Amino acid sequence: MVARVIPVEPFDLVIFGATGDLARRKILPGLFHRFRAGQMPSEAKIIGSARSEIGGAEFQTLVKAAIVEFVDETLRPADLLEEFLQRLDYVHIDAMGETGWDTLKKALRQDTIRTFYLSVSPSLFGAIAERLSTHGIATPESRIVVEKPFGHDLQSAQALNKALLRHFDEQQIYRIDHYLGKETVQNLMALRFANSLFEPLWNSTHIDHVQVTVAESIGVAGRGGYYDQSGAMRDMVQNHLMQLLCLIAMEPPSKFTPNAVRDEKVKVIEALEAVELSDIVRGQYRSGRDNGSYFDDVENPDSRTESYIAMKLAVGNWRWAGTPFYLRTGKHLRDRVSEIAVIFKDPPHNIFPNKMEGRKGNALIIRLQPDEGITLRTTIKEPGPGGMRLTEVSMDMSFADALGDDLTSQDAYERLIMDVIRGDQTLFMRGDEVEAAWAWADPLIAAWDEANQRPVPYDPGSSGPEEALMLMHKGGRRWRPIGD
Numbered sequence: 001m002v003a004r005v006i007p008v009e010p011f012d013l014v015i016f017g018a019t020g021d022l023a024r025r026k027i028l029p030g031l032f033h034r035f036r037a038g039q040m041p042s043e044a045k046i047i048g049s050a051r052s053e054i055g056g057a058e059f060q061t062l063v064k065a066a067i068v069e070f071v072d073e074t075l076r077p078a079d080l081l082e083e084f085l086q087r088l089d090y091v092h093i094d095a096m097g098e099t100g101w102d103t104l105k106k107a108l109r110q111d112t113i114r115t116f117y118l119s120v121s122p123s124l125f126g127a128i129a130e131r132l133s134t135h136g137i138a139t140p141e142s143r144i145v146v147e148k149p150f151g152h153d154l155q156s157a158q159a160l161n162k163a164l165l166r167h168f169d170e171q172q173i174y175r176i177d178h179y180l181g182k183e184t185v186q187n188l189m190a191l192r193f194a195n196s197l198f199e200p201l202w203n204s205t206h207i208d209h210v211q212v213t214v215a216e217s218i219g220v221a222g223r224g225g226y227y228d229q230s231g232a233m234r235d236m237v238q239n240h241l242m243q244l245l246c247l248i249a250m251e252p253p254s255k256f257t258p259n260a261v262r263d264e265k266v267k268v269i270e271a272l273e274a275v276e277l278s279d280i281v282r283g284q285y286r287s288g289r290d291n292g293s294y295f296d297d298v299e300n301p302d303s304r305t306e307s308y309i310a311m312k313l314a315v316g317n318w319r320w321a322g323t324p325f326y327l328r329t330g331k332h333l334r335d336r337v338s339e340i341a342v343i344f345k346d347p348p349h350n351i352f353p354n355k356m357e358g359r360k361g362n363a364l365i366i367r368l369q370p371d372e373g374i375t376l377r378t379t380i381k382e383p384g385p386g387g388m389r390l391t392e393v394s395m396d397m398s399f400a401d402a403l404g405d406d407l408t409s410q411d412a413y414e415r416l417i418m419d420v421i422r423g424d425q426t427l428f429m430r431g432d433e434v435e436a437a438w439a440w441a442d443p444l445i446a447a448w449d450e451a452n453q454r455p456v457p458y459d460p461g462s463s464g465p466e467e468a469l470m471l472m473h474k475g476g477r478r479w480r481p482i483g484d
């Protein structure tokens with residue numbers, strides 16, 4: 001299949017924080033890929049901005065180096081790269097000061113949609129939004145994109161929302177969660193709502209439980225200072241895993257519009273039942289210096305921040321009453337794996353004489369990484385003569401194999417930036433959604449702080465703490481293995 005390129009309107013995109021790590025690794029290479037695909041109209045303009053006092057030529061050199069580093073050589077012919085660099089401009093602005101804004105204003109065109117991408121610390125969101133407004137740069141049609149983390153708790157998220165809403169309408173604000181830009185995550189909605197096969201089974205009558213796993217194989221060395229202030233709950237569960245949970249558990253929206261989809265997601269968060277501390281396992285990877293210890297990585301031998309968390313949740317509504325949702329995420333685990341596993345109940349009555357040893361049951365596995373795709377595990381007859389014995393096989397579909405690398409290899413950032421340019425907010429979190437997720441997370445964090453709870457240790461490179469296995473065993477269930 002050949003990738004279909006849907007052109008977008010001409011745009012002016014301003015990237016604040018254009019000299020930073022995220023811009024270099026994701027945003028600018030992502031824009032180059034869209035340019036290469038022919039999706040960027042010839043009038044489109046990208047303006048980098050940061051505190052560094054550099055000129056346009058220096059910025060081009062920096063972007064060129066980023067693309068050489070992060071884009072495969074075969075995908076960046078020199079002439080195309082040069083052509084892309086010609087689209088770039090740079091305006092030096094200190095977000096906390098008043099200079100540079102008029103230069104930026106002059107660089108923007110009157111009748112072109114303006115997008116401001118704030119790839120800077122959240123502490124600068126309010127200052128930039130305000131100056132875009134007071135300097136007359138933001139127009140009613142402009143869009144503003146903000147990066148994670150969106151708050152540290154409910155109060156700070158509300159403050160950020162307030163600071164943005166003072167100058168922009170909710171319809172102009174795009175809060176990025178790059179998990180929602182992943183092909184498989186969007187496919188989850190297609191799978192559920194564009195097929196009649198799964199939806200009749202998508203409830204507690206047929207689904208035993210759901211497992212959501214986001215495992216990383218690396219630790220937090222190198223960004224320990226930031227991570228230790230945050231932990232797995234704030235860094236991963238409150239946003240990414242919660243978004244995945246919403247997409248699995250939500251009711252079908254009446255139409256595929258941004259607000260209809262997001263209304264249904266908010267209802268899932270609001271339906272979450274209170275979680276007991278006994279249904280949460282918090283872990284920290286610990287061992288000798290050679291294997292990597294969380295304490296060393298964050299340079300804090302007394303840290304109580306979790307690098308791993310597993311929990312059992314209940315969505316209190318008619319569809320899901322009685323079906324637990326297990327979430328787990330952690331650093332320094334056995335493998336880098338992200339997946340959603342929907343485990344179906346056994347048939348109500350077994351007619352076959354031989355009991356199948358080690359039966360795992362029907363499951364639909366939605367793989368986010370590596371090798372995005374879907375696997376359906378079914379029970380069949382074991383081939384050969386000698387009676388009716390059963391075995392399990394997986395019907396495996398890799399998106400890259402089925403649809404081609406070209407279609408499936410796009411980075412989440414590429415899609416999301418193009419959605420902003422198109423004005424489609426479906427895959428971006430709405431303000432009330434973020435606040436609802438914090439309102440759910442805050443009491444849990446407060447409860448373990450109050451209990452003065454220390455995370456339990458686990459070996460780096462393992463599947464997580466023993467206690468997390470027990471959390472599943474308590475319910476007579478098993479986690480899927482992390483990696484092969």
Ligand code: NAP
Pocket residue numbers: 016017018019020021022023049050051052053093094095096118119120121122124147148149
């Ligand atoms: P970074 O490498 O520290 O870059 C920060 C950028 O902000 C630089 O371009 C810096 O410009 C600019 N900046 C700092 N203070 C400024 C000021 N007063 N006025 C104008 N510009 C200023 O950070 P990053 O890793 O790119 O992260 C940017 C945002 O994305 C953060 O909110 C982060 O949490 C989020 N994020 C990052 C990643 C990632 O993988 N890096 C992933 C998800 C989310 P100068 O260099 O010129 O000072």
